Amino acid sequence: MSATKVSSSTSARKSTGKKKSQAKKVSFADVGGLSAQITLLQELIGILKDGPVRDLARSLGISSKLPRGVLLHGPPGTGKTLLARAAISEAGIHSSNISTLEALTTPTSSAAGAGEVEPHLFRVFSEARDKAPHIIFIDDLETICPKYDVGHMTFQESKAVGTLVNLIDSLSDCDAPVLIIATCSRPDAIHHSLRRTGRFDKEIEISVPLSSERKDILQVALRNVKHSLTDEQIGTLSDRLHGFVGADVNALCSEAGLSALRRFSENSENISEATDITVSCDDFLKSLLLVKPSALREVQIEVSPVRWNDIGGQEVTKLKFRQSVEWPLKYSAKFQLLGIRPPRGILLFGPPGCSKTLMARALATEGGINFLAIKGPELYNKYVGESERTLREIFNRARKSAPSIIFIDEIDALSSARGNGAKSGNSVGDRILATLLNEMDGIECLQEVIVVGATNRPEVIDKALMRPGRLDRIIYVPLPDAKTRREILDIRFRRTPTAADVDKLALVEKTDGFSGAEITAVCQEAALAALEEDLDNTQVHMRHFERALSSVKPRTTQETVSRYNDFYEKNALDSSG
Helix, strand or coil: CCCCEEEEHHHHHHHHCCCCCCCCCCCHHHCCCCHHHHHHHHHHHHHHCCCHHHHHHHHCCCHHHCCCEEEEECCCCCCHHHHHHHHHHHHCCEEEEEEHHHHCCCHHHCHHHCCCHHHHHHHHHHHHHHCCCEEEEEECHHHHCECCCCCCCCHHHHHHHHHHHHHHHHHHHHCCCEEEEEEECCHHHECHHHHCCCCCCEEEECCCCCHHHHHHHHHHHHHHCCECCCHHHHHHHHHCCCCCCHHHHHHHHHHHHHHHHHHHHHHCCCHHHCCCCCECHHHHHHHCCCCCCHHHCCCCCCCCCCCHHHCCCCHHHHHHHHHHHHHHHHCHHHHHHCCCCCCCEEEEECCCCCCHHHHHHHHHHHHCCEEEEEEHHHHCCCCCCHHHHHHHHHHHHHHHCCCEEEEEECHHHCCECCCCCCCCCCCHHHHHHHHHHHHHHCCCCCCCEEEEEEECCHHHECHHHHCCCCCCEEEECCCCCHHHHHHHHHHHHHHCCECCCCCHHHHHHHCCCCCHHHHHHHHHHHHHHHHHHCCCCCCECHHHHHHHHHHCCCCCCHHHHHHHHHHHHHHHHHHCC
16 A cells, blocks of 8 residues: 655644745635535534634533544545645634545655554644544545455555554543544545544535536636626526536536637638637537536537537427426426426337437437437446446436436346346346346435437347336337428438439339338438449439349238237336326
């Protein structure tokens, strides 16, 4: 284990004087969106400091029973360290800092320095008792005292945990006015002995901010930005920052500033004389395409935006889809007023190539909803438990970035009827399905997260997944009718120049039974046929379409269509589809 660097704010000032630049002081006013957490810390600091509040606590006989340690936990970038620094600054008392991250870049973190963590801890706790009231700050506590795993905890880690536990207990024994503030990503990532009463017994969660909290964070971030945003624009912008944490908001402001700089430099001959440049709302909107919520960066699929008008026809299907996903989010108050329970999950089924995936992407694009896309077969992992862990992590990230859509393509690969191919309950598929059911049932609250599954084989999906509260809305995406086929051709002809002899109505008739993807393939083949005939061709003629139709054939049989219709008739009533 690497040595841990400990620095005391009081001794540092004596030893370095004016030579060492001090870190910028922050206050609670510099922390946006955490008013409830600030209030809790203010109460604890008020009891810690000498004064009427501490005297009252003593008279009540509770001064020694108050929380000794405070654990600030939450995802990266939510402001845990900033909040702790602000609390220390606002307290105006002695403080010490234990930072393991700084130690990683210092010479003392070599093997020779391993084992130095215990003397450092003794030193800082001794100073805290001597200069009480005092605050000890430990950033990233899980790096010093990780969760105990049998066979994985080193001797040095075990010693560090034991030393820290004993030192915290010694503060309680002498009733020293010392408060320990620590940060970590998850409480269950630290050693269990530290979470007992009298140690880190006050846990303050700092989660992904809500819309009103994002507005507060954005307003704080904009204080140092020369911008032209109105209060209404700030509110509208904050509503679009689904899943953004404080660090993401700051990154967005930086990117918007760069956008303004590029815009001005392109339109100005002498940038050195610029005085009226400001960051506009358009700069922020452009930057939103580049800056994504940090919670999604590992799982969000980079896809080009899709609009509803990019998808030909299927108006009834589009409306059902929007009613199921967009309306509950957009008109949540009306849904509550009328007692309408929005669906937890949606199953899109139908022949391949009928725009099921495109519809999910269009809904995410048009509605400003975060989009997490996975393919069912890709979740399977040869290591035991990894598939389930990956699925749980995807749901966890979706919760943090809500409102969001979890789109599971080929969901039948995850949810085929149990017991197929292995002893029931023991196969990887059974375990993945059990995990999926648990997540959808909301063992943890699953608010503003919609699961959309797409499949070409709805009949193989386990019945347990089709129950209310899971995939409780079933939407059939059929083969395109004549009107839809015409609209698909219109969309394709925008990109493919066609000659006057192209008979669109004839093509609509000839593509009866084709899926949307197959109609697109016909257009592609026709364009290639035109180039093959003459590389100087600038238009596609009807003869090229005739040639394409001779090679591209519909693959969805009438028997398959009947099977889809039967499934829909049996399940539509229960799903209100």
